[in-house]
Amino acid sequence: MKAVIFDLDGVITDTAEYHFLAWKRIAEQLHIPFDRSFNESLKGIGRQQSLDNILTRGGAASTFTTAEKQALMRQKNQYYQKLIENLAPGDLLPGIGKLLSELKDEHIQIALASSSRNAPAILKRLGISGDFQAVVDPETIEKGKPAPDIFLTAAALLGVSPAECAAIEDAEAGIAAIKSAGMFAVGVGDERSMHAADLIVSRTSQLSFHLLYSGWKRCRERQQTERS
Ligand code: BG6
Ligand code: MG
Secondary structure (H helix, E strand, C coil): CCEEEECCECCCECHHHHHHHHHHHHHHHCCCCCCHHHHHCCCCCCHHHHHHHHHHHCCCCCCCCHHHHHHHHHHHHHHHHHHCCCCCHHHECCCHHHHHHHHHHCCCEEEECCCCCCHHHHHHHHCCHHHCCEECCHHHCCCCCCCCHHHHHHHHHHCCCHHHEEEEECCHHHHHHHHHCCCEEEEECCCCCCCCCCEEECCHHHCCHHHHHHHHHHHHHHHHHHHC
């Protein structure tokens, strides 16, 4: 294992909750039903696709012009940015600071594969920008999660092969992306939504270098046995 690739929202910090609150406000303005279970399907999905999914759910897919949709996305982002205004180093999810320093001690490379255009600003507010050797710009990625592209780009930026990477996600679309990139997938969340992951933890405080490394190694050994 030469690299660990992180998702941001819901893995490094609890901003997944703020995306939920901001989209909920937009959906309510449009009188479209919005709840936590529907929100699960939006996790990891880019801004434009998220809005399209919400509008489709409300039977309003073709009600808005491109300019109106742009305005809705801008407004969602304003609500979101207001919610993350006071984000600070203390908002790292439990165990993430410790995991980052363990990875540094072990000389494991660290990258970010987040679909969020707000990601670089969030890393800065959390005081961890310097820990990342690569941060993928989602605007340069043609196909978002569940396509593997963002994770493959992270590995390419680090100069490692997908098989040498473990990646951590809290979204079903994210786990699907990691698996189709051929990487070891670590899911944070409940067994039901993370069932496709190679390793599941219910909370970030359970993550450690040792857990990732032993899981990654077991998975690679199993694949080698299957191939021979
Ligand atoms: C992902 C989140 O990380 O980024 C999604 O899981 C969000 O909920 C997406 O919609 C895009 O984020 P942003 O900040 O560019 O609107
Ligand atoms: Mg996430």
